[in-house]
Amino acid sequence: MNLSNFGMDSITLAGPLESKLSASKSAGFTQIMLWAKDLAGHPGGLNEAVRLVKASGIRVTGIQVMRDFEGLSGTLHEYKLDIAKNLLQMCKAVGAPLLMVCSSTSAHAVNDRPLIAAQLAKLATLAIPLDVKIGYEALSWGRHINQYLQSWEVVELADHSNLGVVIDSFHMLANQADLDGLVDIPSDKIAMVQLSDYMWRDIRSAEERLETARHLRVFPGEGAHSQELSDLLRRLDRGGYRGDYSFEVFNDDYLQLSPEIVARRAHRAAKWVTDQVLRRSLQVLQPTADHPTMA
Structure with a gap:
């Protein structure tokens, strides 16, 4: 892992698309996760x-992001499928x-794992000719799928080469997820890892979970x-994951700062991860008769 594996998420930065791109590049990032509204809402239009x-x-x-796609039927499913195609x-x-x-968080979504898997596989098939992969993420407040291992179970059931799971640290932390289950997910089935943290140890209610997720995340x-x-x-x-990491940090305070300042904070977070978290400790030499330890 190195700094080139990390990227900004446009949701974290204030200002128009041009400013977000410029700030990310100036801070040293070579990649960015874009929200569709950054493109669709550009004053010059999508092509510009x-x-x-x-x-x-x-x-x-x-x-990002296709919401409330799976577990629906009839006209609701057809509507969401049309949005996904766009x-x-x-x-x-x-x-x-x-x-x-x-x-999905929709009250109309059913808890039918084979149906959910089939619908995600259908979307993954539609994405193949466009050279796009589908990444499925478990929201911690999802109606039926709200744990990362549940999202993996659905992806595994779908058994589609163009479909993977998205690992999101916020939702795992908010759920106090058992990380032992990560060993069950092949590294090549992880489509993306999204990183963020928050400032208190416990989330005490559903309302606090949503408030924290949407307004109060911070960088690792x-x-x-x-x-x-x-x-x-x-x-x-x-486990062998060598893909991309994105800083998905929803934070109202950061949106009051210049995108350059926030992007620099993100770059410090990338260095924190690479320099502190994933640093390999040197193997400690054990004393022998020929090389005793010094007193």
């Missing part, structure tokens, strides 16, 4: 937004290799769960 991204030289790691076209236009799909190294994050990252590294 795509031109700006490509001219920046920054690699797009993915597009997002896939946006991925192709900007050169994004990944479309993020987060687990700034929050209250550095030990757990260290453990998570080491396990991923030992």
Whole structure:
């Protein structure tokens, strides 16, 4: 792992698309996760937004986010499928290799694992001709899929080469997830790892969970769960994951700062991960009769 594995998430930065791209590049990042609204809402239109991204030289790691896709039927499913097709076209236009799909919170979604798996596999098949992969993430407040191992169970059931899981540290920390299950997920089935932390140890209610997730996340190294994050990252590294890490940090305070300042904070977080979390300790030489330890 090195700094080139890390990227910004545009949701973390204030300002227009141009400022987000410029701040990320100036801070030393070579990749960025874009939210579809950054492209669709550009004053110059989608084509101009795509031109700006490509001219920046920054690699797009993915597009967020397809919500409430799975577990639906009838006209609701057809509607969501049509939205997903449009997002896939946006991925192709900007050169994004990944479309993020987060687990459904819809009251209309059913807890039918084979159906959920089949619908995700269908979307993954539609994405193949566009050179886009589907990454499925378990929201910690998802209606039926809210644990990372549940998302893996669905992806495993779908058994589709173009579908993987997204590991999100916030949702795992919020759920106090057992990290032992990571060993069951092959590294090549992890589509992306999203990193963030928050400032208190416990989340006491569903309302606090949503408030924290949407407004109060911080970068790794700034929050209250550095030990757990260290453990998570080491396990991923030992398991063979060599893909991208994105700083998905929803924080209202950061949106009041210039994107350059926030991007520099993110770059410090990347260094914290690489220099402190994943540093390999030198093997300690054991004393022998020929080489006794010094008193």
